[in-house]
Every structure is written in C-alpha cells, then in structure tokens.
Amino acid sequence: MSASESAIAAAEAHSAHNYHPLPIVVTSAEGAWMTDVEGRRYLDMLAGYSALNFGHGNRRLIDAAKAQLERVTLTSRAFYHDRFADFCEQLADLCGMESVLPMNTGAEAVETAVKTARKWGYRVKGVVDNMAKIVVASNNFHGRTTTVISFSTDPEARADFGPYTPGFEIVPYGDLTAMEAALTENTVAVLLEPIQGEAGVLVPPPGYLAGVRRLTQERNILFIADEIQSGLGRTGRTFALEHEGVVPDMYVLGKALGGGVVPVSAVVSSQEVLGVFRPGEHGSTFGGNPLACAVALEVIAMLRSGEYQQWASELGEHLHHELGLMVGTGSVEAVRGRGLWAGVDIVPERGTGREISEKLMDRGVLVKDTHGSTIRIAPPLVISKEDLDWGLDQLRAVLAG
Numbered sequence: 001m002s003a004s005e006s007a008i009a010a011a012e013a014h015s016a017h018n019y020h021p022l023p024i025v026v027t028s029a030e031g032a033w034m035t036d037v038e039g040r041r042y043l044d045m046l047a048g049y050s051a052l053n054f055g056h057g058n059r060r061l062i063d064a065a066k067a068q069l070e071r072v073t074l075t076s077r078a079f080y081h082d083r084f085a086d087f088c089e090q091l092a093d094l095c096g097m098e099s100v101l102p103m104n105t106g107a108e109a110v111e112t113a114v115k116t117a118r119k120w121g122y123r124v125k126g127v128v129d130n131m132a133k134i135v136v137a138s139n140n141f142h143g144r145t146t147t148v149i150s151f152s153t154d155p156e157a158r159a160d161f162g163p164y165t166p167g168f169e170i171v172p173y174g175d176l177t178a179m180e181a182a183l184t185e186n187t188v189a190v191l192l193e194p195i196q197g198e199a200g201v202l203v204p205p206p207g208y209l210a211g212v213r214r215l216t217q218e219r220n221i222l223f224i225a226d227e228i229q230s231g232l233g234r235t236g237r238t239f240a241l242e243h244e245g246v247v248p249d250m251y252v253l254g255k256a257l258g259g260g261v262v263p264v265s266a267v268v269s270s271q272e273v274l275g276v277f278r279p280g281e282h283g284s285t286f287g288g289n290p291l292a293c294a295v296a297l298e299v300i301a302m303l304r305s306g307e308y309q310q311w312a313s314e315l316g317e318h319l320h321h322e323l324g325l326m327v328g329t330g331s332v333e334a335v336r337g338r339g340l341w342a343g344v345d346i347v348p349e350r351g352t353g354r355e356i357s358e359k360l361m362d363r364g365v366l367v368k369d370t371h372g373s374t375i376r377i378a379p380p381l382v383i384s385k386e387d388l389d390w391g392l393d394q395l396r397a398v399l400a401g
C-alpha cells in the first residue's frame with residue numbers, strides 16, 4: 001500500500017463516512033498549491049468552498065494568528081478582551097452596518113440569523129407569538145444543523161433526520177412571483193444565497209434580488225443574505241449582492257472570514273435588529289474569541305484594500321471567457337457564476353462530476369463535484385493567471401480524453 005492508501009484506509013476505519021473525499025492526503029499547502037504525503041503537488045481549485053479565499057498559509061494571516069497565539073486565545077464571553085471591539089467595529093463598517101454577533105461556523109450563524117429574525121418579528125414587527133415564518137428558496141444550502149436541514153429541499157440532507165423544525169416556507173429560487181405570493185403578515189424574514197453555491201453556482205435572473213429587496217422593504221420583512229460562500233471577495237466584490245445594487249438587512253458571513261485559519265462566522269445587521277438580544281438569550285463559548293478576532297481583523301484589512309476583489313473580478317472575467325469557449329464543443333453544457341467562481345455542467349456522457357474530479361486530480365488539479373455532472377471551480381483569490389490557465393488546460397485535456 002502507498003502512503004496515501006494506508007492513510008485513507010485508516011481514516012475510513014476510524015471516522016464516520018459523512019464525506020466522500022477525493023483520494024488525496026494533504027500534508028502541506030502554500031498559496032494555491034497543496035502537497036500530498038507522497039510529495040505530489042496539486043492546484044487547489046476549490047479553496048475549501050471559499051474558506052481559503054486568501055490562499056493557504058497566507059503570510060499576513062499566519063503572522064496575525066501567531067502573534068495572537070502568544071498573547072491570549074480564549075476568554076469566553078464572560079469577559080471582554082482587547083480584540084473584540086475592534087473586530088465588531090471593523091466588520092460592521094465593512095458591511096456598512098452597525099452591529100455584529102460573532103459565532104464560529106456558518107450553520108451557527110444561520111441559526112443565529114433565524115433566532116434574530118424570529119425575535120425581531122415578535123418584539124419589533126408585532127407578529128403573534130410562535131407564528132413567525134421565514135421564506136427560503138428551493139435548492140438552498142445553509143448548513144447542516146437540524147433546524148437548517150428542516151428547510152432544505154435536498155433529500156440527502158434531510159432523510160432520517162426528522163422531525164423537522166416548522167416555521168419555514170420554501171419557494172422556487174429566482175421566481176419573484178412565487179416569492180411575493182409566499183409573503184404574509186407573519187413573514188419575518190426572507191433568507192437567500194445571492195448565488196446558490198452548493199446548488200451548482202446558480203445565479204438568479206437579473207432583477208430578482210432587487211425585487212426581493214423591494215418586496216421585503218414594502219412589507220417590513222428582513223432580507224437576510226447568506227453570503228457565507230458568495231461574500232468576501234469571491235465574486236469580484238466584497239458582497240455578491242453588490243452586483244445587483246442591493247443592501248440587505250442582515251449579512252450572514254463565515255468561511256473566508258476565518259482566513260482558512262480558524263472558524264469565524266457572524267451575523268451583521270442594524271442596532272434595531274441585533275438589539276433584540278438580552279444577556280443569556282444566545283451565545284457561544286468560542287464565538288468572538290481573541291484568536292478568531294485577530295485573524296478576522298486581518299481578513300477585513302485585506303478586503304479593505306480592494307485588491308482581492310479586483311483580482312477576482314479581472315481573472316474571473318478571463319476564467320468565464322475561457323469556460324465559455326468550452327460550451328457547445330460537445331463536452332460542456334453550460335457555465336454559470338461570477339468572479340472566480342464557476343459551476344460547470346459537463347455533458348453527462350463525458351462522466352459524472354465525481355469522475356471528472358478524479359481525472360483532474362490525476363492531472364494535479366483539485367475541484368469538487370456539486371450535483372450530477374456539475375463541477376465547481378473556486379480557486380483561492382491569490383491564484384496567478386499562469387496557474388489558472390494551467391488548471392484550465394488540464395480541464396480541457398480531461399474533457400478531450
């Protein structure tokens with residue numbers, strides 16, 4: 001057995017099989033490149049589902065983490081610490097909002113958004129107790145907790161995990177008429193991904209998000225944008241909603257906020273909305289810890305320069321141009337996305353997304369299938385044009401083979 005094979009066998013023997021990883025065992029990584037236990041190098045075109053927007057081992061982020069590791073890493077929220085105020089102030093400012101509630105993982109932040117919207121509904125909007133409804137979209141992905149999978153439409157995510165949390169209404173993504181019909185006096189929030197990542201990088205029709213913004217504003221409903229995957233530079237802007245000129249009532253952030261170093265998530269909103277919480281009503285032992293704040297502060301500073309968004313936009317245009325040329329050549333059916341983010345529908349006869357991913361891996365490129373014959377391309381935003389072009393050459397070779 002090779003070093004990889006024995007490491008994989010051991011992992012499979014001693015872990016729950018809740019993932020089906022590609023058969024690569026990573027031991028180190030830098031920038032857009034990962035190295036496996038046998039010394040082979042791979043171009044990372046997944047970037048931890050956008051958690052690694054700034055690349056592996058980013059010097060600024062590692063230095064910020066190291067410095068904080070030497071000072072203080074965890075206080076719990078029983079005490080204040082000296083990175084907390086800065087983190088909240090800077091993140092609120094980046095979002096053009098007022099207030100921050102820090103958590104750790106994306107799913108926790110979504111849960112936090114749900115609780116916030118419900119409480120806001122009862123205390124501010126005046127919805128009758130226990131009647132609050134949140135409207136979500138079909139094919140959404142908002143995480144894996146029991147409440148969050150309760151409003152998933154993916155059978156794999158839901159089956160055998162009931163009973164489900166009530167209080168959600170599911171409407172087709174991108175259909176403004178259906179959205180309008182679903183809104184009632186009990187609707188406290190609409191929760192959407194501005195671009196649906198897990199669904200295959202689905203971009204809604206032009207005007208949809210602006211339409212949702214108009215409807216929710218007219219009816220005193222919170223527009224919650226889950227920008228966990230789409231936000232923080234990926235699409236060429238700080239937030240994907242910016243492409244539509246839309247400002248939500250609440251951002252849900254995660255993934256890249258932790259710089260690929262530590263899990264950091266947050267709900268960011270107005271004083272009015274997040275002001276509904278009183279001590280004891282919500283929290284997390286690790287949420288907003290000093291290490292998380294130190295890393296996230298560096299992430300925010302890096303985003304403020306605008307250079308990552310600029311590169312994602314510039315190189316993203318090149319990526320979509322190159323992918324667009326593959327459409328209709330007999331191997332690629334369709335391409336969607338924005339910035340350095342693409343869902344590529346492979347002609348099914350060419351193989352499943354999984355098979356294509358495995359063939360790309362053999363050529364030193366790492367991507368991940370989403371559903372069926374769709375692969376997702378989302379390299380770190382620090383990738384060079386040369387590396388991206390090399391990765392695209394490998395994709396062309398796999399599709400030609």
Ligand SMILES: *Cc1c(COP(=O)(O)O)cnc(C)c1O
Nearest residue numbers: 105106107141142143226228229
């Ligand atoms: C990844 C993701 C989540 C869940 O984040 P976790 O950190 O895995 O819990 C939620 N929403 C979206 C849009 C995501 O991409």
